Amino acid sequence: MHERGSTSRRTLLAATAATALAAGSFPARADGPGKPDTGQPGTREIARLLARMSIEEKVGQLFVMRVYGHSATAPDQADIDANLKEIGVRTAAELIAKYHVGGIIYFAWAHNTRDPQxxxxxxxxxxxxxxxxPTPVPLLISTDQEHGIVARVGKPATLLPGAMALGAGGSRAGAREAARIAGRELAAMGINQNYAPVADVNVNPANPVIGVRSFGADPEAVARLVAAQVSGYQHGGVVATAKHFPGHGDTVDDSHTSLPTIHHTREQWEELDAPPFRAAIAAGIDCVMTAHIVVPALDPSGDPATLSRPVLTGILREELGYEGVVVTDSLGMAGVRQQYGDDRVPVLALKAGADQLLNPPDLALARNAVLKAVRDGELTEERIDASVLRILTLKARRGLFREPYVSPGDVARTVGRRSHLLAADRIAEGTTTLLVNEGRLLPLSRRRQPGLLVVGADPASPTGTTGPPTAVLAAALNELGFSASALSTGTAPTQARIDEAVAAAAGKDAVVVATYNVSAGSSQRTLVAALAATGVPVVQVAIRNPYDIARLTGVTASLATYSWTDVELRAAARVIAGRAGPTGRLPVPVQRADDPAQVLYPIGYGLTY
Incomplete structure (x- = not known):
């Protein structure tokens, strides 16, 4: 039995929500999940709803929380145990009843995303x-479905190229279509908020946390694609979230594990970091996520932006004119926990100007701290009301009071539909970038180069892959008429594995090598050099960051795919086979490894056939 229930029960439950907002005040969604809402909600009805809420209910609306389990009422025992340990409740339903949370975030590791139904x-x-x-309010249900290397919902949902791949494609229409498809499928599954697009401008090749999650290093190009995706997601029926304000693109530290500092001047911030957020706001972005980073030029206090009133209120609200919802990045990340305790962080975030508090490590502690701050006068109830009004208005604008439920039929008709899958392949074909092609080796010919060996990195598979990159590439090339075998050598191949790859290359017409974030001391360099020394032509495919070629010698051809998900590896195979042209252009510069001041391949570089 589906949790949705019978048609009459669905109607009754939806009517309950509508009654809470004075029925008739809010427009219905245009024509079902995945479609944009029309009209504007009535602020007086929202105000009346707010007036009926207790302070505990209001504070609950501010929190977006994780919860373990595939079911809201009957999760597996292991998930019940995890919920009891971390949150003090057994199920999602108990979490909502106890804390009145305004949102839930889905994770694959929390067993929330097994399959679309x-x-x-x-x-x-x-x-x-x-x-x-006691006061019926629907929830914002969110996830991180950026696509590329970050996706929480896997197949049979449509998996699309990630941000940097779309940056290489350079097509606003393609970026918009990808977001619209993603939005429609998320909406069909009842996920009504996506933490995407990434609006960070990745100007630092050493950035360990953003990288290919960014559209690129050109602020104006990133701004155009961010605006396109805002339009696509929101027309697809979900809340879009531009992240991570004020810009996480120039860090060498990961805010999950430390507190990064960005040393841009105010002028550099205006030029490099601000344009995508300005574009998102101009495009009508529903939500902006904060970054756990310090930007002394914007706030010299040393506080992370998530806790900075000068950044969130002074710049985002007052200077940029943003009036929508502000959500923090996860409050469980080290970047926001280093200077203050978990009881102070949520209070300081609200004082800074945040509305939603995402995934605190201890919900009871965080909630009680906010309630205490209200009782003590550190936070006024009017301040809480301002955030709750924004959250309720967003829920109404996205149609959740009128149509909070989704149907199994909509899931079957929408998620992973053939037209979406074909569009994903078509969009991906425009992203593969050719950097080197000595002697016009590519495209390979099935008649002249039938025997191929695919070797290389096998990083942990992101959602949306069917196996190691070597196996996926080999299978795709075999489908295109080649005879390809696969040998995974890993991201740090041993000498024994390198020797095995060299032996396997004997008699092959070409070797395809998948590389993954090659560093100065990486044994992937030794692998590529050893294969090149055999005299067999080497086609190197950078399956994450496109900078690998700067540290490699002896390759005959070099491609960048920006991710190792199936859709991008299949596109690379079609480019290798000549079934598609390499039309992608670098969205970031590739600098010399021994002299970063020198650019090997500039933004916009890319060879064609």
């Missing part, structure tokens, strides 16, 4: 729990 049933169960409270 299960996700839809979980979403309906969560909404049912929200509408069963």
């Amino acid at each position: 299960q996700i839809a049933a979980l979403s309906n169960g969560i909404q049912r729990a929200g509408l069963a409270g």
Whole structure:
């Protein structure tokens, strides 16, 4: 039995939410999940709803929380145990009843995203729990579905090229279509908020956390694609979230594990970091996510932006004119926990100007701290009301009071539909970038170069892959008429593995080598050099960051795919085989490894056939 329930029950539950907002005040969604809402909600009805809420309910609306389990009411025992240990409740329904949270975030590791029908049933169960409270309010259900290397929902959902691949494609229409498809499929599963697009401008090749999650290093190009994706997601029926304000693109530290500092001047910030956020706001972005980074030029206090009133209120609200919802990045990340305790962080974030508090490590502690701050006068109830009004208005604008539930039929018709899958392949074909092609080796010919060996890196597979990159590439090349075998050598191949690859290359017409973030001391360099020394032509494919070629010698051809998901590896195979042209252009510069001041391949570089 699906959690959605019967048609009559769905109608009754939806009517409960509508009644809470004075029925008739909010427009229905245009024509079902995945479609944009029309019209504007009535602020007086939202104000009346807010007036009926207790302070505990109001504070609950500020929190977006993780929860373990595939079901809102009947998760597996292991997930019940995890919920009891971390949150003090057994299920998502109990979490909502106890804390009145305004949102839930889905993770694959929390077992929320097994398959599309299960996700839809979980979403309906969560909404049912929200509408069963003393003041019925639907929830914002969110996830990180950036595509590329970050995706929480896997197949059979459509997996699309990630941001830097779309940056290489350079097509606003392609970026918009990718976001629209993603939005429609998320909406069909009841996920109504996506933490995308990434608006960071990745100007630092050493950035360990953004990298290919960014559209590129050109602020204006990034701004155009961010605006396109905002339009696509929101027309697809979900809340778009531009992240990570004020810009996480020039860090050498990861805010998950430390507190990065960006040393841009105010002028550099205006030139490099601000344009994508300005573009997102101009495009009508629903939500902006904060960054746990220090930018002394914007706030010399040393506080991370998430806790900085000069950044969130002074710049984002007052200077940029943003009036929508502000959500923090996860409050469980080290970048926001180094200077203050977990009880102070949520209070300081609200004082800075945040509205939603994402995934605190200890929900009870965080909630009680906010309630205490209200009782003590550190936070006024009017300040809480301002954030809750924004959150409720967003929920109404996205149609959640009118249509909080999704149907199994919509899931089946929408998620992974053939037209979406074909569009993903078509968009990916425009992203593969050719950097080197000595002697016009590419495209390979099935008649002249039938025997191929595919070797190389096998990083942990992101959602959306069917196996190691070597196996996926080999299978795709075999489907195109080659005879390809695969040998995974890993991201740090041993000498024994390198010797095995060299032996396997004997008699082959070409070797395709998948490389992954090659560093100065990486044994991937030794692998590539050893294969090149055999005299067999080497086709190197950078399957994450496109900078690998700067540290490699002896390759005959070099491609960049910006991710090792199936859709991008299949596109690379078609380019190698000549079934598609390499039309992608570098969205970031590739600098010399021994002299970063010198650029080997500039932004916009890319060879063609």
